[in-house]
Amino acid sequence: MTPARLAVLAIALVTGGLAAFLMSGEDKPPAPVLTAAPPPPPTLPTTDVLVAAAELPMGQTIQTADLRWQPWPDNAMGAGYIARTTQPKGLEEIAGSIVRSSFLAGEPIRPQKLARSDGSFMAAILPPGMRAVAIVTDSRGSSSAGGFILPNDHVDLIRTYRDEDAAQSGRPDAQVSETVLTDIRVLAIGQIVQERNGTNVVTGETATLALTPAQAELVTLAQKVGQLSLSLRSLTDAGRATDAAPEARADASMTVVRFGVSKQQSRR
Numbered sequence: 001m002t003p004a005r006l007a008v009l010a011i012a013l014v015t016g017g018l019a020a021f022l023m024s025g026e027d028k029p030p031a032p033v034l035t036a037a038p039p040p041p042p043t044l045p046t047t048d049v050l051v052a053a054a055e056l057p058m059g060q061t062i063q064t065a066d067l068r069w070q071p072w073p074d075n076a077m078g079a080g081y082i083a084r085t086t087q088p089k090g091l092e093e094i095a096g097s098i099v100r101s102s103f104l105a106g107e108p109i110r111p112q113k114l115a116r117s118d119g120s121f122m123a124a125i126l127p128p129g130m131r132a133v134a135i136v137t138d139s140r141g142s143s144s145a146g147g148f149i150l151p152n153d154h155v156d157l158i159r160t161y162r163d164e165d166a167a168q169s170g171r172p173d174a175q176v177s178e179t180v181l182t183d184i185r186v187l188a189i190g191q192i193v194q195e196r197n198g199t200n201v202v203t204g205e206t207a208t209l210a211l212t213p214a215q216a217e218l219v220t221l222a223q224k225v226g227q228l229s230l231s232l233r234s235l236t237d238a239g240r241a242t243d244a245a246p247e248a249r250a251d252a253s254m255t256v257v258r259f260g261v262s263k264q265q266s267r268r
Contacts, residue, residue, distance in 0.1 A: 046071040048084035050091060052103040059121060064095045067109065080110040100125050122208070125187065131216040132187055134206040135228050145232040149207070151188050154233045157181040157209075157219065161226030180222055183233065185210045 049072040056066060069084055069091070077083070082090040090109075097114040098121055115124030126132050135157075149155060156179050163174040188208040207230060211219060222228055 045074045047074055047077065048072070049077070050082040050084075050087075050094065050109045052105055052107050052109060054105050056099045056103040058099050058102045058125070060099045062095055062097050062099065062114070064091060067091050067094060070106070072108070078108065078110075080112055081108045082111075098124065122187065127210060129212070130210045131213055132208050133211050133216045133219050134208045135219060135223060135230075137189075137205065137207050137230065145230060149186060149189065149230055149232050151186055153186045154183050154237070155186055155209075156231040156233060157184060157222075158229045158231055159222045159226045160229065179231070180218060181211075181215055183237075184215075186230075 048069040050067055051070045051072075053066055053068045056062065060066075072081070082094070084090065087093070094109055094111075094114065097116065099113065100115045101113040103109065103113065115121060122132055145155075158177055159180050160175055160177045163171070163176045186207055187210050190206060209219070219228070
């Protein structure tokens with residue numbers, strides 16, 4: 001082999017080895033990019049307010065263990081909130097009050113939703129201008145939607161009475177039903193004023209209703225001249241008239257009130 005061929009072969013071997021060395025080498029990792037930490041969020045000014053430490057149902061007497069002070073953002077302070085800066089003894093002053101409207105855990109305590117413990121609870125939860133009237137019901141639920149009517153439900157009042165015209169025509173056992181009041185709020189069933197512990201059925205001998213003075217007179221008279229039953233309304237129908245009451249036939253001394261309008265009916 002000539003010297004020239006040996007030189008070319010040597011150069012080829014050296015070049016191939018260098019190429020193989022370069023191909024087998026690992027790339028260097030990129031240099032880490034340093035980023036500045038985000039600034040801490042601004043601290044909002046807060047004030048300690050009195051809140052419910054646990055759920056407080058309507059009718060419960062508040063104890064000191066049911067309340068606690070909790071920081072509350074100043075820009076979210078509502079009217080009636082009890083602040084420690086203005087009422088440092090607020091916890092002791094509220095203890096012993098009766099809950100008129102239920103509180104959720106962590107909800108700020110407002111005196112407007114409380115009643116004094118030395119007064120009547122029913123009078124405390126009764127809306128202004130309304131009257132509490134109890135009607136007799138069947139404990140088996142035959143006159144109260146099978147016992148599924150609960151406090152704070154809305155009902156229609158149905159009066160059932162003897163048809164005097166039919167009696168004079170030779171049918172003494174004829175009965176007539178009519179709706180005399182609609183969309184009436186139930187305050188209590190028996191002496192139960194709120195559903196507790198998942199109770200689905202409440203039975204009692206009476207149902208206490210929230211009525212206007214005129215409605216109270218009507219219901220009191222209706223109980224004397226007939227039997228009253230409660231018809232449960234849907235939650236979506238409460239507070240609005242969705243159906244017209246059937247034409248009523250009432251006693252001569254009875255005023256039928258429908259949707260706030262009074263109408264004197266003749267005796268049947």
